């Protein structure tokens with residue numbers, strides 16, 4: 001009997017200390033260390049959401065999110081040049097993060113409770129809110145006016161879900177990118193686009209045939225997104241540190257105003 005108890009105890013010890021043991025890679029996984037070793041930060045940014053992430057007249061990535069990426073590279077690696085940008089869309093950004101194509105997403109991404117189940121986030125660096133964009137002369141003034149109408153959303157965005165809940169009778173059509181969404185609105189395929197005020201304002205600034213309505217329906221705190229897990233812990237701390245310093249010294253505010261963001 002004693003022998004049996006001893007062998008069961010040994011088995012338990014083996015399971016606890018042996019099979020359950022993580023591989024060396026898992027123990028060492030630390031995204032911040034990997035970035036420092038590589039001496040380059042790889043950031044997923046948007047190219048379809050002026051003025052957060054877009055391609056400027058000279059063909060360079062630009063915008064508030066892109067500039068924040070450069071500041072983070074400078075904070076971590078000592079130079080704002082040590083960053084590579086990879087274009088992402090609302091619908092493929094999480095896939096690009098989890099396939100290790102990028103170290104983080106700075107991509108007009110709202111921190112939500114649902115997303116926190118599968119992602120880790122930095123502290124927020126901007127507060128947006130969902131709003132409605134219509135064609136000039138449209139009779140639509142509020143979300144209620146969309147009852148029985150058709151609205152456009154971009155796949156993978158927060159408005160995809162919130163809109164279906166807010167106006168159940170609404171017909172929702174989706175596009176992969178924001179320029180496609182705008183083109184569809186202008187071609188009268190729907191009555192409105194519902195998305196973040198900041199992105200819709202960017203459309204209005206570039207195209208005076210559309211109007212951003214004044215009401216905001218949600219709070220969308222933009223934050224940097226990371227793979228969920230202990231490997232991101234040090235990296236998140238480093239990014240939060242940069243956000244805090246650049247907020248305190250007024251740099252983020254200055255960058256926002258450069259891009260016309262309130």
Ligand code: GLU
Pocket residue numbers: 090107108109110154156157158159195196199220
């Ligand atoms: N901020 C919203 C989101 O994270 C909409 C903008 C976007 O599509 O990225 O889904």
